[in-house]
Amino acid sequence: MRFLNGMLAVMVAATLCVGLAEAAEFDPATSSVTDADDGISIDLAFSAPIPYRAFLLDDPARLVVDLSGVDFGSMRAGDLDRSDGVLSLGWGPIRTGWSRLVAELDGPYRMTSVEERVNDSANIVIRLEPISPEEFASLMTKGSEDNDLWALSQPVEEPKPKRRQTGAEPLIVVLDPGHGGIDPGAEAGGVTEAEVMLEFSRELAVLLNNSGMTAVMTRDHNDFVPLETRVSLARAIGADVFLSLHADTLAEGLAKGATVYVLSQSASDSAAAHLAERHDRADLLAGVDLTGQGDLVAEVMMDMARVETQPRSERLARALEASIKGAGLKMHRRPIQRAGFTVLKAPDIPSVLLEIGFLSSTTDRARLADPVWRDAMHQAILGALRDWAVADAAEATQIRQ
Ligand SMILES: [Zn+2]
Structure with a gap:
């Protein structure tokens, strides 16, 4: 349990x-x-x-x-x-x-x-x-063992390690709209991160599905889904890519523009570390018991599967940066950053967390509310996934030979 x-x-x-x-x-x-x-x-x-x-x-x-x-x-x-x-x-x-x-x-x-x-x-x-x-x-x-009905996450059977995608099958993309339910995420200008990301992800899922990919969402309602459950859902369906979508607030207030985060034990700066901690804390305050989980990120970084997966996640981050910039969309002055995000810890699925923008920035908030801007961002993400999948499959073929 x-x-x-x-x-x-x-x-x-x-x-x-x-x-x-x-x-x-x-x-x-x-x-x-x-x-x-x-x-x-x-x-x-x-x-x-x-x-x-x-x-x-x-x-x-x-x-x-x-x-x-x-x-x-x-x-x-x-x-x-x-x-x-x-x-x-x-x-x-x-x-x-x-x-x-x-x-x-x-x-x-x-x-x-x-x-x-x-x-x-x-x-x-x-x-x-x-x-x-x-x-x-x-x-x-002395706590009750009668927890099954109430456990926020059922233990999922460990799936077989995912075989690397080769381009022969539709790319299975898990879209993870951040937060939800009791955890609204960031709140600014009368909107919550949870609702903005749900809408953004739904629209993106339609585009990906219409473009020959298979998009699956970790939540399709205003529900609370623990971080661990999001990862185990992705593994259970054999996802090729995991993309967590957020629009948090940053304390410095000046931060704006899209930012890609990759899993790392040491954060690129204190703001990135704080962001990852805040996501874990939201889980904790929602009632998820993390007792005994230890330093999950440290454990995951030691995992052999991670050794192969990590460079694939890094490549995905670079593909997103190139595609978003290529579309003329604003990125943060440091577009790729690192921190110990629990939601990125699947050992065998390339995973990144994309802050589409920051709700703490009025400019970003206006962009997120603009359907034309959102469409451009959706297209940029689709482009990045395509470019990444081609390069990733080519590398897989090389490794096998
Ligand atoms: Zn968030």
Whole structure:
């Protein structure tokens, strides 16, 4: 059980019935997240009773509440948080029909009560009390094994190593729209990275499919998909190429233009390192338990398959740079960069992460909203994939001879 081990399932109110079609509406006016009696009090009000489940995770300490058939509306989770004990609060879709609330806690806690009070509305009330790290650790090891329904990622059987593409078959391109669901990614100018990338990827998939390639998306809805799952999906379908698509924000604020990122243990600069960390952290805060995974990137870089795959990824990055620049589209002043992105770690699939632009840049935001600009970028990516596939297949033939 790679994910959610150490999870403590405390309650499932699955016997309550709700209409399938109607989502219970969240009522912010009578909901609260506050400090109370040395602990934390969470009160979530909905228009109707709902099945839910609450549990704790460690590293870092988090309270996770999964809720069925609820609509959180447009309110941002952070605006509800009045508790010093809650470091960050997030919510959003986690899988079809289910939403998740995650509260990152300032230390170890236990749940002293979890209940659903049903009157005119339904209130889910949770009380947390601080405990010692030792007590918390023992709570975690007693965690439920009954996780299958809830695990965010099912262990996928290790596929056979992918044979290198030769050009004889349609190129299988996995498009990975960054973020989604409870993880909106960057937010600026009233749009989220998750929705902008979903639209961009859908359009690109149509173009690739109409051009003799086979495009497969890691998500086709506003769903949360853990980074590890994106990689295992690509491996399970025998992808030839993995292209993760993003439009993040950068702290420096001045960064603009498309940027290609290749997997590396050492980041090209602190901004690149920070970007990769932020993606991992979004996974963590969504409730993915990364305990015991160690330094995945270090492990992957040692992998023999990587020795062959890495130069193929580098070639893909150069093909993208050439094609995007060739189309007259703006690239970052350092167009190819490196960092330890978890999503790029498939040992046998050439993988790159493309920041189409940065949502933190108003210029880039305007470009992303322009269908003419997007079309030019889609064509540039198609061109790069074609050029890359030809050179890659030629090299494969050479190696075999
Ligand atoms: Zn991103």
